[in-house]
Amino acid sequence: xxxxxxxxxxxxxxxxDHRSTARASATRxxxxxxxxxxxxxxxxxxxxxVSLHGISLSYKTTNGSRLLAIDNIDLKVRxxxxxxxxxxxxxxxxxxLHLIAGLHKPTSGHVxxxxxxxxxTGTDRILIFQELGLFPWLKVGENVEFGMxxxxxSKAEREEKIRYYLxxxxxxxxxxxxxxxxxxxxxxxxxxARALATEPDVLLMDEPFAALDAQxxxxxxxxxxxxxxETGRTIVFVTHNVREAVRLGxxxxxxxxxxxxxxxxxxxxxxxxxxxxxxxxxRAAREILEHLREEINKSLxxxxxxxx
Amino acid sequence: xxxxxxxxxxxxxxxxxxxxxxxxxxxxxxxxxTPWGVVDALLAGFKDHSFWIAIGVSMKRMMxxxxxxxxxxxxxxxxxxxxxxxxxxxxxxxxxxxSLPSICWLPLAVLWFGLTEKAILFVVxxxxxxxxxxxxxxxxxxxxxxxxxxxxxxxxxxFALFWHVLLPASLPYIxxxxxxxxxxxxxxxxxxxxxxxxxxxxxxxxxxxxxxxxSQVIAVMILIIAIGYIVDGLVFKSVERRLRNKWGLAPAx
Ligand SMILES: Nc1ncnc2c1ncn2[C@@H]1O[C@H](COP(=O)(O)OP(=O)(O)OP(=O)(O)O)[C@@H](O)[C@H]1O
Ligand SMILES: [Mg+2]
Numbered sequence: 001x002x003x004x005x006x007x008x009x010x011x012x013x014x015x016x017d018h019r020s021t022a023r024a025s026a027t028r029x030x031x032x033x034x035x036x037x038x039x040x041x042x043x044x045x046x047x048x049x050v051s052l053h054g055i056s057l058s059y060k061t062t063n064g065s066r067l068l069a070i071d072n073i074d075l076k077v078r079x080x081x082x083x084x085x086x087x088x089x090x091x092x093x094x095x096x097l098h099l100i101a102g103l104h105k106p107t108s109g110h111v112x113x114x115x116x117x118x119x120x121t122g123t124d125r126i127l128i129f130q131e132l133g134l135f136p137w138l139k140v141g142e143n144v145e146f147g148m149x150x151x152x153x154s155k156a157e158r159e160e161k162i163r164y165y166l167x168x169x170x171x172x173x174x175x176x177x178x179x180x181x182x183x184x185x186x187x188x189x190x191x192x193a194r195a196l197a198t199e200p201d202v203l204l205m206d207e208p209f210a211a212l213d214a215q216x217x218x219x220x221x222x223x224x225x226x227x228x229x230e231t232g233r234t235i236v237f238v239t240h241n242v243r244e245a246v247r248l249g250x251x252x253x254x255x256x257x258x259x260x261x262x263x264x265x266x267x268x269x270x271x272x273x274x275x276x277x278x279x280x281x282x283r284a285a286r287e288i289l290e291h292l293r294e295e296i297n298k299s300l301x302x303x304x305x306x307x308x
Numbered sequence: 309x310x311x312x313x314x315x316x317x318x319x320x321x322x323x324x325x326x327x328x329x330x331x332x333x334x335x336x337x338x339x340x341x342t343p344w345g346v347v348d349a350l351l352a353g354f355k356d357h358s359f360w361i362a363i364g365v366s367m368k369r370m371m372x373x374x375x376x377x378x379x380x381x382x383x384x385x386x387x388x389x390x391x392x393x394x395x396x397x398x399x400x401x402x403x404x405x406x407s408l409p410s411i412c413w414l415p416l417a418v419l420w421f422g423l424t425e426k427a428i429l430f431v432v433x434x435x436x437x438x439x440x441x442x443x444x445x446x447x448x449x450x451x452x453x454x455x456x457x458x459x460x461x462x463x464x465x466x467f468a469l470f471w472h473v474l475l476p477a478s479l480p481y482i483x484x485x486x487x488x489x490x491x492x493x494x495x496x497x498x499x500x501x502x503x504x505x506x507x508x509x510x511x512x513x514x515x516x517x518x519x520x521x522x523s524q525v526i527a528v529m530i531l532i533i534a535i536g537y538i539v540d541g542l543v544f545k546s547v548e549r550r551l552r553n554k555w556g557l558a559p560a561x
Contacts, residue, residue, distance in 0.1 A: 103457050123463040133458030136555040137476040146472075150463035180556025198462060 014267045015246070015284040049079040049234040050100055050125075050202060054109035056259075057095055069095045071259035072109070077202075080232045082225075084245035086292060087255030087263075088299040093238040094130050096260065097204045100236065101127040113202065123151055126200040128208045130238075132191040134179040140190050141166065141175035147198035165193040168223060170216070184211035192220070196227065205237045209244065218276060221247060225273055242292060243285040247276045254291055257299040264291055341523040349523035350530070358512065359531065365507040366497060367535075369425070373432030374493045378486065381437050385444020385482075386470070399445065402438050410435030410496040414503060428500045435496025436489035443485015447478035480551055487544040494536055509535075 052075045058066040070092035077083050085093050098104045100111055102121040111118040113125065126147065134143050141162050148158045166172050169189035179187055188211050195203060209217045225248065228235055239245050245252045252266040266288055270280050323343050330342040337345065353359035388394045388402070413434040417427040451474070459473030501510025509532055516524035551557075 098457075101461055103461065121460045121463070121465075127461050129454060129458060129461075131454050133454040133461075135455065135458070135473070135476070137479070137551075146459075146464075147462035150468060150472075178554055178556065194462070 015270060015280070015287075045079045047079045048076045048112075049081070049114065050077040050236070051075070051112045052096075052100075052109065053112065055096075055099060055106045055111065056108045057092070057099060057104060057106050068259040070099075071261050073260070073262060075253065075262060077234055077236055079234055082228055082235045082237065082248055082250045084237045084239060084249030084252045085255060086239060086242055086245050086252060086288065087260060088257045088292070088296045089240070090299065091255045091257050091295070092260030093255060094206050097127055097206050097236065097238060100202070101125050101204055103127070123147065123198055124200055125202040125204060126195045126198050127204040128191050128195045128206060130206040132187055134187060134190055134194070136179055139176050139178060140171065140182070143179070143190055144194045144197050147194060151198060161197050165197045168196070169193045169220070185213060185216060188212060189216075189220070199231075200233070202234045202236070205235065207239055208237075210240070217244075221276065222273065224248065229272070242289045243276055243281060246270075246281045246284045246288065247274050252288055254288060254295070257295045257302070263295065338520045338522050341526060345523040346526045346530070349521070349527040353512075353524065353527060359528075362507060362509045362512045362528075363531070363535070366501065366509045369428060369432060369497055369508065370493060373429045373497065374436060374490060376429070377433045377435075377437040377440050377489060377493065380433070381440030381489070382444050382475075384437075385441040385446075386448055386474070388441065389445035389448030395445070402441055406438045406442070410492065411499045411503070414500060418504070423504050423506075425506075427504070428497070428506065431500040432493050432497045436493035439485055439492055440489040443482045443489065444478070446485065447481035448474070450481045451478040480555060480557060483544070483548050483551060487540060487548075490544065491536070491540060494539075498532060 052073050055070060055073045055075075056068065057070050058068045061067050073096065085096070087093055095104065099106055100113075100118070102111075102118045102125065113122075118125075135146065138146065144162045144165055145158050148161060153161075162175070163172070166175055169192055171186060171189055171193065174182060174186065174190075179190065182190065188208055192205075192208055195205075209220060212220065221244070224235075227233070237245070237248060242252075246266075246268055249268055252268060254263045254266070255261065256263045266284070268284060270278070270284070274281055327343050330337070330340060330345075334340070341349075350359075384398075384402075388399045410431055413431050414427070417430040421427040421430060455473055455477040456469070459469050464473055497508075498510040498513075501508040502514050503510075509528060513525060513528045513532075516522070516528060
């Protein structure tokens with residue numbers, strides 16, 4: 001079905017042949033032309049894991065005025081859902097993740113996780129920062145260990161998980177290196193391992209694959225999808241790459257340019273595992289990109305005063 | 309190597325001129341000692357253990373005094389660095405107190421504690437506390453915010469956050485302040501020891517004066533410089549170098 005241009009945020013657009021449930025589309029994959037991989041179980045349930053109620057946040061700027069970064073966002077992330085957020089640069093995507101992580105307090109509204117109001121940080125929600133925030137005084141292995149240590153895991157457990165997660169991101173050789181000795185993409189993978197190792201219910205990822213080469217990124221897409229399917233973790237994934245969003249997400253939420261609001265939602269019911277190059281993925285991405293482009297143009301107009 | 313050669317030549321020339329002047333006997337030796345007289349005094353001092361004892365006593369006081377002021381300075385500096393009100397009030401007071409030479413605290417210390425170890429510790433602490441506090445406050449402000457956020461995000465809070473994240477994250481920014489604090493503490497200690505009788509290097513210096521033994525005075529001065537140099541130049545510099553290497557920062561200028 002083609003999304004109609006006057007759709008509002010409350011009426012999500014559906015990709016896939018019908019408004020199928022996740023399971024139905026998985027079955028469809030099975031009946032399709034000889035799948036080479038078994039379909040992944042899709043662990044989405046209807047119970048909300050994270051709900052944002054009327055969230056707004058304004059920053060104090062240096063000249064004393066306030067900048068409204070995100071404005072009145074209502075959003076529910078279901079337990080086990082893989083939710084992707086796309087939007088133009090500066091629309092408040094990172095801000096939103098910080099709010100869910102409990103690093104910022106909203107100016108108004110509140111964040112609920114499992115019906116509890118978020119008052120601060122908690123190891124049930126781990127954020128992979130856009131700037132990564134790896135600790136330069138710790139080795140790669142110690143960085144991965146950090147969250148587990150804070151959680152009070154035993155030394156043996158920690159060692160085992162360090163080994164497991166470093167192997168997962170293909171960095172076993174670099175356990176004893178320092179972050180500054182790694183490339184940008186390798187650092188992103190360390191940050192991913194550090195977050196995964198704490199095994200949170202909710203994984204918040206802020207453009208985690210932006211600096212990776214295509215091969216590594218594809219590999220990590222597969223791994224992330226597999227981990228998500230196996231563990232039933234809830235993931236909120238911010239990216240500027242619409243194709244990546246469609247490749248990974250059950251749902252893609254498009255934000256407006258500043259102040260960030262939910263412009264539109266897209267339900268992606270394509271069968272899993274997906275491939276970045278798939279025709280269906282490309283088609284859905286094109287659709288979303290058109291809407292995103294409107295917002296990017298708005299942002300360019302504000303930043304440069306032009307309409308390209 | 310060239311650098312070392314130049315240093316050797318410079319110091320050889322310096323000692324040569326000194327020896328020459330001493331040889332000319334313009335001044336009596338108790339006013340202007342010979343280099344070999346000073347060497348003799350150094351050897352004698354170590355041989356009869358008086359130097360070792362003095363070094364031991366002075367270093368013990370340093371460790372205690374400096375340790376106290378680092379611990380206190382961290383708490384104070386973090387408090388001042390993270391609170392606007394404290395920064396404007398206490399922060400301002402600390403900066404203005406910094407212009408007071410630490411030895412000025414001695415009369416007060418003697419009145420409070422008498423001629424005791426405590427009085428001298430007090431002077432050492434007051435001598436270095438301010439620079440440690442200011443360094444800490446500065447480090448806290450210059451440290452990138454992301455580390456604190458990442459630490460909280462990964463479940464560190466309270467003391468664990470301070471110990472495992474905030475402290476190591478601010479170390480490159482406070483190490484020079486810690487070094488300066490050490491230098492101030494060292495100076496305060498020697499001046500304190502010179503003024504009231506107690507064991508220690510400062511007292512040894514005054515004893516040399518009382519005995520009209522200029523060789524011993526110079527020998528002790530050399531000792532004080534050497535210890536200051538070893539701690540500052542070797543201990544702090546190498547810690548700083550290791551830190552910067554680990555972080556991948558450019559070497560300090
Ligand atoms: N600490 C801050 N103080 C003041 N303004 C801020 C701060 N952090 C973010 N902003 C502003 O809030 C807006 C949203 O920022 P945010 O980092 O959430 O954007 P984003 O969507 O993640 O952008 P990008 O895709 O470029 O990462 C931006 O306009 C930014 O200028
Ligand atoms: Mg961002």
